[in-house]
Amino acid sequence: MIVVQDVEKIYDTGKVQVAALRGVSLEVESGESMAIIGPSGSGKSTLMNIVGCLDRPTSGSYLLDGRLVNELSDDELAEVRNKKIGFVFQTFNLLPRATALENVELPLVYSGVQSAVRRERALSALERVGLGERADHRPNELSGGQAQRVAIARALVTEPSIILADEPTGNLDTKSGLEIIGMLKKLHEQGITIILVTHNPEIASKTDRFVEIRDGLIVREGKGTDLGKRTDTQEGKGEGI
Amino acid sequence: MSFYECMKLALSSLKTSKLRSALTLLGIVIGIASVISMMSIGEGGRRLVTMELSGLGANLIFVQPDYAREAMSGGRTDSLTYEDAQAMRKGCPALATVSVSQMGMVAVKYGKDRYNVSATFTDEGLASTQEAGLKEGRLFTELDVRMQRWVTIIGGGLANRLFGKEESAIGAKVKVNGQNFAVIGVMKEQGRTMFGENPADMSAYIPITHSRRMTGSDDVAYISCEAQDVKQVKEAMDQIKGVLAQRHGKDSSFNVMSSASILETTETITRIFTVILGGIGGISLLVGGIGVMNIMLVSVTERTREVGIRKAVGAKKGDILRQFLFEAIALCLVGGAMGIILGWAGASLIAKIAKWPTYVSLFSITVAVISASFAGVAFGVYPAYKAANLDPIEALRYE
Numbered sequence: 001m002i003v004v005q006d007v008e009k010i011y012d013t014g015k016v017q018v019a020a021l022r023g024v025s026l027e028v029e030s031g032e033s034m035a036i037i038g039p040s041g042s043g044k045s046t047l048m049n050i051v052g053c054l055d056r057p058t059s060g061s062y063l064l065d066g067r068l069v070n071e072l073s074d075d076e077l078a079e080v081r082n083k084k085i086g087f088v089f090q091t092f093n094l095l096p097r098a099t100a101l102e103n104v105e106l107p108l109v110y111s112g113v114q115s116a117v118r119r120e121r122a123l124s125a126l127e128r129v130g131l132g133e134r135a136d137h138r139p140n141e142l143s144g145g146q147a148q149r150v151a152i153a154r155a156l157v158t159e160p161s162i163i164l165a166d167e168p169t170g171n172l173d174t175k176s177g178l179e180i181i182g183m184l185k186k187l188h189e190q191g192i193t194i195i196l197v198t199h200n201p202e203i204a205s206k207t208d209r210f211v212e213i214r215d216g217l218i219v220r221e222g223k224g225t226d227l228g229k230r231t232d233t234q235e236g237k238g239e240g241i
Numbered sequence: 242m243s244f245y246e247c248m249k250l251a252l253s254s255l256k257t258s259k260l261r262s263a264l265t266l267l268g269i270v271i272g273i274a275s276v277i278s279m280m281s282i283g284e285g286g287r288r289l290v291t292m293e294l295s296g297l298g299a300n301l302i303f304v305q306p307d308y309a310r311e312a313m314s315g316g317r318t319d320s321l322t323y324e325d326a327q328a329m330r331k332g333c334p335a336l337a338t339v340s341v342s343q344m345g346m347v348a349v350k351y352g353k354d355r356y357n358v359s360a361t362f363t364d365e366g367l368a369s370t371q372e373a374g375l376k377e378g379r380l381f382t383e384l385d386v387r388m389q390r391w392v393t394i395i396g397g398g399l400a401n402r403l404f405g406k407e408e409s410a411i412g413a414k415v416k417v418n419g420q421n422f423a424v425i426g427v428m429k430e431q432g433r434t435m436f437g438e439n440p441a442d443m444s445a446y447i448p449i450t451h452s453r454r455m456t457g458s459d460d461v462a463y464i465s466c467e468a469q470d471v472k473q474v475k476e477a478m479d480q481i482k483g484v485l486a487q488r489h490g491k492d493s494s495f496n497v498m499s500s501a502s503i504l505e506t507t508e509t510i511t512r513i514f515t516v517i518l519g520g521i522g523g524i525s526l527l528v529g530g531i532g533v534m535n536i537m538l539v540s541v542t543e544r545t546r547e548v549g550i551r552k553a554v555g556a557k558k559g560d561i562l563r564q565f566l567f568e569a570i571a572l573c574l575v576g577g578a579m580g581i582i583l584g585w586a587g588a589s590l591i592a593k594i595a596k597w598p599t600y601v602s603l604f605s606i607t608v609a610v611i612s613a614s615f616a617g618v619a620f621g622v623y624p625a626y627k628a629a630n631l632d633p634i635e636a637l638r639y640e
């Protein structure tokens with residue numbers, strides 16, 4: 001379970017201080033699916049980075065499964081990322097010189113799994129995303145949709161409780177995008193917490209609920225299904241809640 | 242991440258940019274090869290000098306004016322003379338032989354041939370030390386020296402040049418610095434040395450008593466003695482000091498050295514020589530190491546995103562540090578191994594072409610291996626540290 005309380009994130013660039021998050025509180029139950037929406041520069045990626053243990057809040061607290069993340073060292077954060085969180089990025093972020101299988105194996109390398117076991121688990125993760133046949137292909141030999149499925153397999157392979165997807169369909173055509181969303185939905189049905197960062201309300205509407213961020217604050221919350229009815233421009237009127 | 246996996250990963254990423262790795266490797270190969278070959282030159286020289294010195298025999302004792310004191314205080318030190326040698330012959334029962342030596346250059350002329358050669362001004366002691374080296378004729382007697390006879394003994398090489406193979410040198414009159422001298426002996430040829438012709442083959446012996454006229458001084462550069470046997474070396478040295486103190490006063494200072502102590506000093510000096518040569522080779526290793534660091538820094542920058550990805554999926558700082566450090570170490574170790582082979586080949590080539598007795602010692606290989614791994618760590622640690630401390634978010638965003 002994710003409990004974010006009054007989290008602030010201030011970037012100190014020397015001359016100016018930029019507040020990316022100005023007191024955000026959020027709770028995500030285990031097994032929930034949630035979307036974080038908002039325009040670019042709103043702070044949604046910063047929030048995702050904090051939730052994903054890639055970054056620490058400047059103030060406020062973040063409890064992940066009862067553990068206070070603020071106080072963890074860099075290495076402890078790395079371990080949390082390795083064990084509990086799977087990332088799916090807009091740009092896939094696969095190692096270009098490694099095969100699909102090697103890419104999927106990567107998190108297991110850092111959790112110290114034996115090479116034979118690793119291979120087996122990576123292969124079954126690839127099969128789960130329907131790419132068992134492409135195990136030996138390198139990212140440049142895969143389509144965007146396939147690459148993102150490899151990334152999902154990599155996120156899955158450690159059997160994390162949370163998957164964080166940052167604009168996972170941003171670089172994909174509509175069809176591949178829908179495939180990816182369908183896949184995330186299926187994972188959610190299998191009990192994994194899904195947090196989706198997007199500026200596309202259409203995609204956000206597929207989740208249980210959403211929070212909308214603007215200028216570092218949560219300005220709106222609601223059920224995912226509420227979003228489907230609105231368009232991007234109408235969304236802006238929600239300000240001031 | 243296990244050691245094996247780190248190594249595997251390091252090698253596979255080195256393989257992906259083959260040309261770059263090969264060129265970086267070359268720097269280390271040349272560095273290690275030059276350390277190995279330079280040290281082999283020094284070591285070879287050291288062994289040669291040591292061998293020649295130990296060939297002198299363990300019962301040798303050298304007596305010299307204390308030139309060091311002369312240099313330090315600026316004052317004149319006591320000089321050694323032929324008379325000192327005579328006194329030592331009488332006053333040192335532990336000594337078997339005594340001979341004096343003074344060096345100079347003289348012009349030796351026979352017919353139209355004229356050679357400038359090094360001359361050793363010596364005395365009857367030569368007979369006891371160089372007997373085995375005599376090819377024909379005889380060596381100096383006490384009378385030759387005392388009576389200042391116009392006699393000379395010449396090296397085999399010089400005899401060949403002046404008289405050829407057929408003509409006998411013995412009894413011939415040569416002009417030494419314009420004066421007539423009779424050749425009474427010819428020394429055996431000693432053959433070539435590492436410097437080319439052995440200077441001893443192109444030299445002449447002249448009675449010490451001629452040295453005043455020819456060099457302007459009665460002084461003797463050194464007196465070399467042989468003790469009756471090795472056990473009496475110490476006793477003989479004390480006797481020599483006693484005689485010298487008697488003749489020159491208690492404050493007089495002479496260096497009385499046994500061959501053992503000379504050997505020791507020479508070993509120390511030649512060892513320093515080896516280390517300096519190794520150090521010169523080390524400079525190219527340093528340059529190679531900087532090349533490794535340069536490439537590793539480029540590599541870290543290029544692979545910033547890779548570092549970000551690895552960190553996102555759970556790589557700890559140590560994992561990233563090890564990954565890059567192992568790449569640098571792998572480069573240096575592979576380069577080191579190739580450098581040892583190349584250095585060895587270079588040493589043999591030097592031995593062949595320059596006729597210098599190179600010697601690749603276990604010590605120099607150890608030095609090379611240690612410096613290669615040290616270079617890997619030293620020049621790899623900063624880039625690796627830089628990579629390990631990249632912020633994962635920044636790294637993921639890096640284009």
